Amino acid sequence: MTTTIPSPSPLSEFSLIDRFFARATRQGEHVTLGIGDDCALLRPPAGEQLAISTDMLVEGRHFFADADPRALGHKTLAVNLSDLAAMGARPMGFTLALALPDSDPAWLAPFAQGLSALADRYACPLVGGDTTRGPRNLCVTVFGSVPGPQALRRDAARPGDDIWVSGTLGDARLALGALRGEWSLHPDDLALARRAMDWPEPQIALGLALRGVARAALDVSDGLLGDLGHILERSNMSAQVNVDDLPRSALLASQTREIQRLCTLAGGDDYQLCFCADSAQRPRIAAIGDELGIRLTRIGTIAFPDARRTMLHLHDKTGAAVAADYKSFDHFQ
Amino acid sequence: MTTTIPSPSPLSEFSLIDRFFARATRQGEHVTLGIGDDCALLRPPAGEQLAISTDMLVEGRHFFADADPRALGHKTLAVNLSDLAAMGARPMGFTLALALPDSDPAWLAPFAQGLSALADRYACPLVGGDTTRGPRNLCVTVFGSVPGPQALRRDAARPGDDIWVSGTLGDARLALGALRGEWSLHPDDLALARRAMDWPEPQIALGLALRGVARAALDVSDGLLGDLGHILERSNMSAQVNVDDLPRSALLASQTREIQRLCTLAGGDDYQLCFCADSAQRPRIAAIGDELGIRLTRIGTIAFPDARRTMLHLHDKTGAAVAADYKSFDHFQ
Known part of the structure; x- marks a missing residue:
């Protein structure tokens, strides 16, 4: 040394x-x-x-x-x-x-x-x-x-809580995939998606507004599946999430279903907030979204863990189960 | 990105x-x-x-x-x-x-x-x-x-303040020079000097004891000359320092005068405290050194800047001026 x-x-x-x-x-x-x-x-x-x-x-x-x-x-x-x-x-x-x-x-x-x-x-x-x-x-x-x-901790989710996400998910991953050659995008579309990847906006105003309103929260940085998993693990809860409810841009919504699911579920680099709140807070949360001009989308529900202790249950709009085998980001795997 | x-x-x-x-x-x-x-x-x-x-x-x-x-x-x-x-x-x-x-x-x-x-x-x-x-x-x-x-800031030195240093200076630099081949040391001596370089001890107890006693302080990490220079610059003061008073280990004191001066003045990696205190605090500072078992050495005096605005005046025990051309560490020079 x-x-x-x-x-x-x-x-x-x-x-x-x-x-x-x-x-x-x-x-x-x-x-x-x-x-x-x-x-x-x-x-x-x-x-x-x-x-x-x-x-x-x-x-x-x-x-x-x-x-x-x-x-x-x-x-x-x-x-x-x-x-x-x-x-x-x-x-x-x-x-x-x-x-x-x-x-x-x-x-x-x-x-x-x-x-x-x-x-x-x-x-x-x-x-x-x-x-x-x-x-x-x-x-x-x-x-x-x-x-x-009033701190929004990961360990505070309770059974029956709604699960919410701010903004849209997946555009940063859409850009990354195009840059990597996993799929192709029109140059204008790539420029749009890159903006999400390169210029993420921290949701400070939303975090402040959610004090005393949300129970648990985190930012989606490594992909929704993995990040929501942190809340479930720390809170010892499970969750039902409807993958068709995950908010996405018009650009992402125009891609194949596989790309949409990969980008929204395991995208990473979103920097949107995922938070859990009592269902009685729905009107207040809607008002916060209106005040701040931020899209807030209810994507699922928190529950006690089931007997098999599967934490995350994904389904689509028809109610059919969706495999949760999208993996999120880790530096040492 | x-x-x-x-x-x-x-x-x-x-x-x-x-x-x-x-x-x-x-x-x-x-x-x-x-x-x-x-x-x-x-x-x-x-x-x-x-x-x-x-x-x-x-x-x-x-x-x-x-x-x-x-x-x-x-x-x-x-x-x-x-x-x-x-x-x-x-x-x-x-x-x-x-x-x-x-x-x-x-x-x-x-x-x-x-x-x-x-x-x-x-x-x-x-x-x-x-x-x-x-x-x-x-x-x-x-x-x-x-x-x-009570925070010990760099901008608080006042004219007439004593300048103090804790512990000894220069052993880390002595080890470094030997490792680099600038000079040679007996293996036992190198092991001793390396201990100073590899296992520096933060002077937390001393910092706490100096609250309300010292005015200005910093830790000597880049070499005494450069670091004391920060106090002088931020406080808009000058200083007289006797280079023969700089505390050094018996090992360093056995080296040539050139090595001793280089290591004590511009060594770096010392992590001792250099602090300025009113001369009325001498008994209290002596007591702190005794209580903590830490050598505390008075090395000079703070003064108003002179007409030529030379901040640091070095002299030896005979009173003869010593050139302050030892340079301390900077990453981008």
């Missing part, structure tokens, strides 16, 4: 952040001390809990080497904000650790712009960071606040 | 953490919800501020590919805890994002052991994580708490 050769300027890490990320470091209302000290200091709202999530994006694994750096900046923060949304937490700030092969301004400037625009929009300033040379790797840790009892 | 192929088990990321890091995830007194949800939930002490720091360690840059994984686990967390110490913050928890070329138990098990032992010792549990395949990269973000007015 070692460090590298001592080298000329002790200030250029700060300079790099000053130069490219100044817009992102504007101090938010919760930030007492931002970048430039050993630690950032944040003042969480009195009585609230701190919600924390971290995600690491690796070149060649989570993004292509030639990915649009502006979109990558956006997505790097978006996937973390999505975790706050899924908890019903309000963003307070984030740290960014970057390994980069070089400090090329042609990459850093648009990356910082994409990231800063989203940070601005959610009043979530960059409060600390680390930069180093190495294979490109982007690690964000994000901090939010939530009144403890 | 893309994700990778959907693959079999949605649970093996959790399994990897369950299998190797269970000891580190034991919930601490501030942890309401640990690993397994979209976010961890922490409850900071009422009225205290949150101190946050992040560090990224890259194979080939911060550690050798064949580094002892147990030492690496220790050091990965230690360098972050050292930032909390430098702020006078008490550890609450940390997140760990790992990119690994494979999930080899022969590496993961000792890495997790080294990390967990230190996490245990400082009651600083692992509260969240992310694992992915990629070139080896270890990113820790650490959280602590500190009453806001």
Whole structure:
């Protein structure tokens, strides 16, 4: 274990952040001390809990080497904000650790712009960071606040709860499949689907609105089947889901049934919220969808586990069973 | 930008953490919800501020590919805890994002052991994580708490303050130089110096004891000259430092004067605290050193900047000026 050769300027890490990320470091209302000290200091709202999530994006694994750096900046923060949304937490700030092969301004400037625009929009300033040379790797840790009892945990689903999904599922996977050559799309359609893949929008406003309304929630990042499975496992519940009710774009709805099912059930990269709520909350949830202009779709029901302890029962609109053999994403399988 | 192929088990990321890091995830007194949800939930002490720091360690840059994984686990967390110490913050928890070329138990098990032992010792549990395949990269973000007015910031040094350093400086750099062939050491001496490099001890207890006693502080991670420079720059002050007063081990004191100066002034990887305090605090600081069994050495004095705005004036025990042309570490120079 070692460090590298001592080298000329002790200030250029700060300079790099000053130069490219100044817009992102504007101090938010919760930030007492931002970048430039050993630690950032944040003042969480009195009585609230701190919600924390971290995600690491690796070149060649989570993004292509030639990915649009502006979109990558956006997505790097978006996937973390999505975790706050899924908890019903309000963003307070984030740290960014970057390994980069070089400090090329042609990459850093648009990356910082994409990231800063989203940070601005959610009043979530960059409060600390680390930069180093190495294979490109982007690690964000994000901090939010939530009144403890209102946090949307995965372990809180109850029998009879409705299962809901926001927005539409599957467009990011539709784009990925086309880029990989699994199927083909007209270039205009691919551009549309890529937008879902490259510029996901974290559902922060929805997460906040669901405090005290939803019981359990998570964001669909690895595919609905696997992610809903986390709620079922943590809550020790089973679920019935109608695969024909899964919300999808007109573009995805125009594909073959196999593609539609693969993309909606096991797509990944959706960053929509999947949440469980008492059926008495239906009018309130409909009102939230109207207020926020977000499509909210009821896709199934939570139940006690059955004798065989099959957690997830899929069926189509005719009531016929659908095999749940679509697999979601895992990095070490 | 893309994700990778959907693959079999949605649970093996959790399994990897369950299998190797269970000891580190034991919930601490501030942890309401640990690993397994979209976010961890922490409850900071009422009225205290949150101190946050992040560090990224890259194979080939911060550690050798064949580094002892147990030492690496220790050091990965230690360098972050050292930032909390430098702020006078008490550890609450940390997140760990790992990119690994494979999930080899022969590496993961000792890495997790080294990390967990230190996490245990400082009651600083692992509260969240992310694992992915990629070139080896270890990113820790650490959280602590500190009453806001007692935080040891870099911008608080005042004219007349004593400058202090804990422990000894330079042994890590002495080991590095020997490993690089810059000089040679007897194998027993190298083993001694390597211990400083591979197993740094974060000065948490000292940081806590210095609340309300020291004004400014930081940890010496990139070399004393560069790090003290951060205090001077942020505080808009200058400093006089006697290079013959810099504390060093008997091993380092037996080397040439050039090696001693290089290692103490621009060594890096020391993780000792450098702090500034009113001279009226000398008896209290001596008592803290005695209580904690830590050597605390007065190395110089803070002053207003001079007309030429030279921030750092080095001299030896005869009063002769010493050139401050030792450079500390920066990743992009």
